[in-house]
Amino acid sequence: MTTEQTARRLLEGIVPDELLSSYTRLLAEDGCGAGEAAQFLEAPEAVEELLSRGMAHVRPDIPGLPPRLVPAPPDLALQGVLAEMARRLVTDQERLLTGHHRLAEAQRAPATTGAGSMQRLVQIVTDRDEISRLSYALINAARHDWLTLDNYVLEMPLEESTGFTPLPTFDGQVQCRAIYETKCAEHPVGARTIEAAVAQGEQARLLPRVGMKMKLADEAVAMIPLTPTGMSGALLLRSPVIVAALREYFELLWERAIPFGAAQAQAPLSAPQKTILRMLVQGLDDEGIARRMDLSVTTVRRNITAIREELGVETRFAAGAAAVRRGWTE
Template sequence: MSLLRFESLLSAIGGDRVSSEVEQQATRLLKGVVPDELLASYTRLLAEGSCPRDEAPDLLGGIGQVEALTRSGMAHVSSSGPALPQRLVPVPPDLALQGTLAELTRRLVADQERLLDGQRRMAETHPWTSSAVTESADRLVRIITDREEISTVSRALISAARHDWMTLDNQSVERPMDELTAVPPPPSFDGHVRCRAIYESGCAEHPVGLKTIEIAVEAGEEARLLPRIGMKMKLADESIAMLPLTPTGMSGALLIRSSVIAGALREYFEMLWERAVPLGAASAESPLSDKEQKVLSLLVEGVPDAIIARRTGMGLSTVRRHSATIRAKLGHNNHHFAAGVAAVRRGWIK
């Protein structure tokens, strides 16, 4: 309903005769979105159709209600001519909702800016890298959403390690991996800090990813592989950890200083470390059965499933079941060639 048509309708039907349909629509659209007191003032103005501007505070419950209605776009001041008094006119309920949502959005943006400014001031007043970290409730967990701050904290977090530096990494990146996205390796800590990393196998199967890992290993890192890493993680001893709130972690991260949570994350890392395969291990123990090993050796040669079945004496359905199991263990569900490359890198095929 247009604003002019709505004003004409209200004028035609009179204040006390405003249709119950309009009142019901206003309640249905605005109940719970605006304060009940403001909704009551709006429906009262709807019932009147309009009112002289100077009488609006008395009718609607005060000048504050009048200002709230106009600020949120639920009413506007109208005049039919320079010699006529100004009147406060309600807008249609659908436009009132639109104006209210716009006002709420403006306030949320302003609140978010104040929140971020307060967080920056808090960080400046109480640096997270302080050696005197206490486990007060307001400092145990912090959400970081600023990309630049996430990158800075992520790089600086490594300096907090005193005995162990542990990371989990997968293939979740914001852009295709190339020479420009490869990050420098961590320092070797001069032998004082043990640096360990578990990578998703696919990271080592990409040329740039493999080169990055190899450089890190040369710098003193111990690297192992798993078919799948569910999330990235950085952990310094059992004191500070960083976890992603998004797959890449670059638009949201959780900085954890709780020793209870950090300790649990350490146990999680150690569990994965025991399961992981050392990078480039020449004698890595294959988790495949003898039959799966035979199927794999033929798959990497490009032999079709039907021919594999004839050569091994297995049924076709059995070959396909072994093939699916092999690819699942390797983390490659579609391509025999990719699975073969992964198996060679892990030492499952000599």
Template structure:
């Protein structure tokens, strides 16, 4: 039975990355980190080391010029984010090659131009027309039958106004759960704050994070819209692939657990500096033994800190759950 963080990695990445790469990543996670020159023996060869670093699932770190470099795994949620970014780039490239090939085929055999190209567009479609992007973006909300989820940040091409807000339609009431995660800066701008309030008044559940790296719209687990530019107004991906949309749903749920409910007051953390350091690793699902190595504390000291953290939380949370609970209370960011 693997550790909780290894199980989480498998749940998030199984079917998204090759099984061999996932096996190498989970072995590195179990170790916490290893010397770079020992990594090939640990995880299955230099090719696997290069694949992990190239995909953003691990990085090489150094504590100083006199110390050996280490191969360090990134947390599973960041590994998923890096994998999705890489997959998106490859999908765009594949789609462009497909469209180029279809154009060449049409030029070589004109009668093929009338063939239905819906199959090529079914899983991933690139939209670059601004008007069409706006139309599809507004219409997408009506396709949700159970869940409507969005990520939003301050990347805009023009000043915001209250007309920017797109509250849930009345038909959502009692039928579709509408949730949104906003970058905290959105709520710090008076117009941004008002747009969130309008949506919340209409039935939206809103939460805030210090930073939201990209915009996203997701209807159930059937269709998603991702930006190809920071604002998404000049390029977007419309995705119907169940594998990718399912992974995006997992990513949203992870962020939702970390986010602070809109309007909630973040209490001052009752933790001292060492406890916050331990907790910041707990939220990544790092085992006690690895926390001891990273912080230079003894294992018994780490366990004493984790027990104190659980006591202050008022529940017998374990590892990752304790971190999630503390993040939601605003004790760490």
């Protein structure tokens, strides 16, 4: 294995590809004149990057010879890169802890009950631009959960230019769930916008009626409307008690809602599954269902799992309740 191949095996995916190319070029030539390094590497910033990460160094002047930019051996280059990354991680960790400490102080419920203290927990916003700004700030502040309710109450007809705001890129770190009023999905623009959000990782469900719009980031802050559209008046809530209650309200609606794209007039279940579902609703346990249907308990449980997955619920009790709401047991 050549030195360049060793370098790629050790450093690929750890340093940027452009920097790795500069490093391997330097390795192939065993260095270059320090004064010509930027031109040789065809990237002026690469020289500073190589030096700061310990992947190269400038060899001191030797009598009669100009200084040279010399590459470190691949294993030492990796060691230097890891040391530099560790330093950055320590700095970032310190900043992260400082930020969490400041956030905790800012969101801590005040001990007093004065008007100023209450304004920190409940803020009335009536400026349209401020409402829009806070909406974007909320979604970008989410770190674990981003929950929204959206209905068909609009200030203007839904057109291509007035579709729902797309999700930012959360890279799978934030669970995004949205409940839309069915009318949103029945409109061509609304349907396309929801489909785009789902493609970006959103879990979307539908309800015939959604009473109000809502945005909720983690369990820390929420925004609800003071007007039907919420564009001319909204409440920004940081009260842990209220935000927790809104979270519970969302979860109750989520259990009732139908997954986007899966709403069907007829239950998408096989005949045996429909029979098992009816017995679930009646309260029979797995063994009782197995005896009545002359099936093994394993087969019954496998079908119950399939029913729960189709309904999008976690427990057999929730499956029975969701099936009744959707009319699957009739």
